[in-house]
Structures are given as C-alpha cells and as structure tokens.
Amino acid sequence: MKKFVPNFITLLNLSCGIVALRYAMDQAFDMALFWFFLGIVFDFLDGFAARWLGVSSALGVELDSLADMVTSGLVPGQVMYALISYSTASYGDEVHFYLPFAGYLVTLASAYRLARFNIDTRQHESFIGLPTPANALFILSVGYMVQQAEYIKVLPLWAALLITGVSCYLLNSNWPLFALKFKNFSLKENAIKYIFLLLSAILLLCFRVNAFALIILAYILLSIGSNLFKNKVKDETN
Incomplete structure (x- = not known):
C-alpha cells in the first residue's frame, strides 16, 4: 500500500495542473497561479514521500515527468498563448489568430527539458538549465x-515574444x-542558498504575490554570479 502513496501524491499534482490549465484557458490567471502553486507543493511532497518511505521506483519517475508536463509545461504555454493573444489584438485577424500559438513553444521546450532531465546524470546536486517549475512560476506570475x-x-x-x-x-x-538541497547547514558551503532564501523572504514581504x-x-x-565567482577562484588557483 505504501508504494502507491508517492504516486498518489503525484496524481494530485497532475490534478492541480489540470485545474490550473482550465483556469488559464479562461484567462483567470490568479486561480491558475493558485492551483499551479498547489501542484508544485505536491510535486515536492511526492519525492519526499518516496525517499521517506523507501519506495522510489522507475514508475514514479516517469509519472512525475508526465504530471510536470501538464503543471509546469502545458499551463505556462497556455498562459503565454493568452498573453501573446492580448498583444496581437490590433495586428489584424491573421496575426491575432496564428502568432499566439508561439506561446506553446514553452510547452515544447518544457517537454524536451523534462526528457533530458530524466537521463542527465549531472543534475543530482544542481540543475543544468532552468527547472520547469521555476520557469512556469515566472510566466504565471x-x-x-x-x-x-x-x-x-x-x-x-x-516583451511577450x-x-x-x-x-x-x-x-x-x-x-x-x-x-535548494542542503547536505548540511554550513554557512560557508550554503551561502548562496541562504542569500537567495533571505532575498526571497524580503521580496515576498514587500511585493507579496507579485x-x-x-x-x-x-x-x-544569483546562479550566474555564483558560477562566475567559482570560475574566477578556480582560475586564480590554477
């Protein structure tokens, strides 16, 4: 029974993504953002539950990607479609009809990203490229x-394009x-993460959802700055 718990949580993520997609289609971006954010919470919890219960599986990995494809791939693509559609309202019927489909390039890029992530052995401790949930959160915001x-x-x-x-x-x-993975709580080893968390808290207090x-x-x-600093230190020590 416990083997199904993480997969059930993943399905909750997918369910939230479906609801978010429906709201995004109605241009109710506030509700789409709410359901997307709830889906991301479940996306975090399914992996946590799998590790805690010791029931990680290949099925869970694939199911997680399929859920993310909707929540963090299709939903932001729909939002970009709507934003481009708004922007092209005065450009004539053909442009207004066809150009907004460019927004779904985000969905295609997200699908490619998720497929790469599943076979990329370099992304256990950090990410290569922007994670789909982070990209989706930006677009929905x-x-x-x-x-x-x-x-x-x-x-x-x-701007939309x-x-x-x-x-x-x-x-x-x-x-x-x-x-945001902590092997320990050392300030020196996790400085960039603590700076990011502190900055995020300040921004949330000042601007809330925005x-x-x-x-x-x-x-x-911060990631770019951290990489430049590490490369500079590496060059100086060589």
Whole structure:
C-alpha cells in the first residue's frame, strides 16, 4: 500500500495542473497561479514521500515527468498563448489568430527539458538549465501581474515574444543553477542558498504575490554570479 502513496501524491499534482490549465484557458490567471502553486507543493511532497518511505521506483519517475508536463509545461504555454493573444489584438485577424500559438513553444521546450532531465546524470546536486517549475512560476506570475495591474492591460508584443524565447532557451541551456538541497547547514558551503532564501523572504514581504517573478529572476542572476565567482577562484588557483 505504501508504494502507491508517492504516486498518489503525484496524481494530485497532475490534478492541480489540470485545474490550473482550465483556469488559464479562461484567462483567470490568479486561480491558475493558485492551483499551479498547489501542484508544485505536491510535486515536492511526492519525492519526499518516496525517499521517506523507501519506495522510489522507475514508475514514479516517469509519472512525475508526465504530471510536470501538464503543471509546469502545458499551463505556462497556455498562459503565454493568452498573453501573446492580448498583444496581437490590433495586428489584424491573421496575426491575432496564428502568432499566439508561439506561446506553446514553452510547452515544447518544457517537454524536451523534462526528457533530458530524466537521463542527465549531472543534475543530482544542481540543475543544468532552468527547472520547469521555476520557469512556469515566472510566466504565471507575469500573467497574474498583467491581469491585476491597473497601469498595463497587455504586454507589448516584443516583451511577450521575448519571454517566450528566453524561457525556451533557459529551459534547455547548459547554464548551471543551484538547487535548494542542503547536505548540511554550513554557512560557508550554503551561502548562496541562504542569500537567495533571505532575498526571497524580503521580496515576498514587500511585493507579496507579485514577488514570484522577481524571485525567479533573482535565482537566475544569483546562479550566474555564483558560477562566475567559482570560475574566477578556480582560475586564480590554477
């Protein structure tokens, strides 16, 4: 019975992704963000439960990727479709109909990223490329901000297409990004993680839900800065 517990939690992640997708199709980005975030919580808990119960399995790995494909792949693709659709409303019927499908490039890039992750042996301690949940959180947060903002009703088309292109690139780039995994609580060994957590807490206190996009940007920039610092130290010691 306990073997099914992690898989059941993964299915809860998938269920949340389906609900988030439905809300995203209705452009209710606030509710889509809520259900996405709940799905990500279950995405964390399924792996934790599998390790705690000692029932990790190949089936669980594949099921997890399939759930992530919906929650962190299809949902942000739908949000980008909507954002580009808003941006092309004044560009004529053909552009307004066809160009928004470019948003689903995020879904395709996420699928490729998830497939690579399953066979990449380098990503146990850190990530290579932006994780799909982080990318999805950024896109859904942008959708939420556009929906809630009084000073902007649509993203400029160039901005919507830029977010799409950069997302696709970062998902499958070879940039190392740190993972929030702690082998110990040493300040020296985990400095970048503590800085990120502290910065995230400050941003959440200041901007609340609107902080999520800034947190993902901070995560990317801190990872880049950390890698540059490590490479500089390595070059100086050689």
